[in-house]
Amino acid sequence: MTRRTASRRGTPPAEPKYWQLKTALTDALDAEFSVGQVLPDERTLAARFGVARATLRQALDQLELEGRLQRRRGVGTTVAPPRVGVDVSPARQTWPGAEDDPWSVDGFAVAGAPPVVAHALGVPRGTALPVVSRALVAEGQPVAVERLYALPSPEPADGVADADEALAALRRQPLEGQDRSVELGSADAEQAGALDRLPGSPVLLVTTRYGAAGRVAAVSLATYRADTCRLTFGDQPLALTAS
Amino acid sequence: MTRRTASRRGTPPAEPKYWQLKTALTDALDAEFSVGQVLPDERTLAARFGVARATLRQALDQLELEGRLQRRRGVGTTVAPPRVGVDVSPARQTWPGAEDDPWSVDGFAVAGAPPVVAHALGVPRGTALPVVSRALVAEGQPVAVERLYALPSPEPADGVADADEALAALRRQPLEGQDRSVELGSADAEQAGALDRLPGSPVLLVTTRYGAAGRVAAVSLATYRADTCRLTFGDQPLALTAS
DNA sequence: CAGTGGTCTAGACCACAGC
DNA sequence: CTGTGGTCTAGACCACTGG
Known part of the structure; x- marks a missing residue:
């Protein structure tokens, strides 16, 4: 030829x-x-x-x-089966870890804030913050992992000791608002392992800012498998799902 | 390890x-x-x-x-410069083409509904529908194209003749709700041309369902450049943008 | 072990932009 | 025209899964 x-x-x-x-x-x-x-x-x-x-x-x-x-x-x-729809509506104004929250807590640490988090929270880069790691499973498959960075809460002496405490500290404050953004990214080695994918796989990166006491009180970086997920939001008042 | x-x-x-x-x-x-x-x-x-x-x-x-x-x-x-944030909140409950709608109308046709649209609207596949093509420009760059499929409106005899008429027909109905979903896709040849990219480029596919009169009255398929866009939604009450 | 997808090489030619 | 990124080839070896 x-x-x-x-x-x-x-x-x-x-x-x-x-x-x-x-x-x-x-x-x-x-x-x-x-x-x-x-x-x-x-x-x-x-x-x-x-x-x-x-x-x-x-x-x-x-x-x-x-x-x-x-x-x-x-x-x-x-x-592959059709993508699974995952609701990411910020409408239900609740903190992470509420009653029907489908995410499961995965780990806890105190670590330095990455630049994007530091910027969103208005703290210097590298500030030590409590970090809660969580995971989301849908239809038997891991679909997302999350890192939740909280501003140190003012009331307990200082520093929380575990994930439940960190989430409880957040819930004690009234949640004033939240916003999200979605963009395309690629999984790092750690995320890839948790999501059962190879490093570099395409992911949907969802950044959430939680507002309380007039400032951003927590930031979440969630990483969804782009191949298997469809993110949904808005009032879903219309039942039209069957084929 | x-x-x-x-x-x-x-x-x-x-x-x-x-x-x-x-x-x-x-x-x-x-x-x-x-x-x-x-x-x-x-x-x-x-x-x-x-x-x-x-x-x-x-x-x-x-x-x-x-x-x-x-x-x-x-x-x-x-x-590349940082990604541009594009608001896709369904919160402002308005039909496309409202006062401050940043999208510009690009074309109009009556065409057969693709399977996904037919399914969402609950009509047989290939049903002829009015289709409005629109485009979105941000910071001087084309960032998204859209196809808006409307259910034929019942009141004028039948069939609308141009895009303005089609949008006006929608606005005459009370908007009862809308929901969106975001997923990863790749641009076809036509979209790629409009977005100044090559075919197959990664895009964020946003599907919107507009509800009126107790059913889905219109469906929009919007295609955003994944490399240059960050989709945002939720109440953005917190001003923390400067570097 | 054999068979799969993942990585890598060293070339070649094509399509397009700009001079 | 030259120089850029985009496509394509025909191999090779590696990493992992499973029997």
Whole structure:
């Protein structure tokens, strides 16, 4: 196959191979595969489509990014289930750790504030803060991890000793407001381990600021698996879910 | 921590090269580069770090995903400015096209509903619907495009003729609620063109359902550039933005 | 152990921007 | 035209999972 056989001036738009591959695979996924089914291995697929493995992988990368596929080293590539919806509405004005909070506490430490947290809380960089680590599981799968940084509470002598104490200290203050932001990021080694992904996997980074006593009293950095999660918010008054 | 059977051979941690590269580049970016500055070209960088260009590109891909870099074919790689915050709060309960709506109308058509839209609106797949195309510009850059699908309004004979009419028809109904969801996607060719990116670029896909008359009356599919955008929502009562 | 996906190399050519 | 990033190849080896 000499490239660009280009009989006549042909090749008008020149659509990349990996893009055509992705389209072909998407169609095949819709038509011939069911959730959980394992695909042929990459070398076989590449041969079948007549491309190099790197090119095929470019197409698979995209499909994994879109949540259509799930790849596991040593195991294989499987068809992914639809993304799970996770409610992140700031509407229910409650502190973390409230009654029906689905997050589970995972650890506690006193550590230096990362720059972004220090900035949000208005403290110098590296200030020692109580940090609560939490995790969220949905449908049997870990979907998010969180680090919650609290401003040292004024009332107990100083310093809380564990996660429950830290959360209780927050709850003693009236919550005046909260806001969130969502952006794309990539998992560091630690997050990747907790989320059962490889480092560098795409994640949705949700930053929450909790307001109390006229200032930001706590900041949470939550990391959601971008391949398996769909974040929802707003009043969901309309029941239209069945297929 | 991990085992690494003390084989005495070199590579104890086995951290991928592209990961180390990414770290090194991140540090260099923080220390020695300013926003807008152009980096050396990929071949030069690869040689400087002693790796293949493909490996270097793996590191650059990650940094671009995280919004640290911006690459343009034929031009070069530049240091990206911080992401712009875009408010997507569903709190201001208004229809699209209200007074201070920053979106600009871009086009109008009557077209078949894609499956996801048909499902949300509860109509058969392919049903012809009025579609308003809009675009959002922030800080001089296109950051998002949108397709707004409306249920045909009952009152005018049938069918609206242009975008203004379609939006006006929506505004005549009382808005009862709205919810949104955010997930990761990749830009198709058309969206990529409008957003000044290549097809397949990572985007944040925001789906909005507008409720009126006890059912979903309109659905919007908005596509935000994931590299340049940070979506915000919630009451932002706390002014803490300066560096 | 064999088989999977993950990393890496050293090339090549293509598409586009700008001179 | 030159120089940039984007695509593609045909290999190789590594890290992990499972029988």
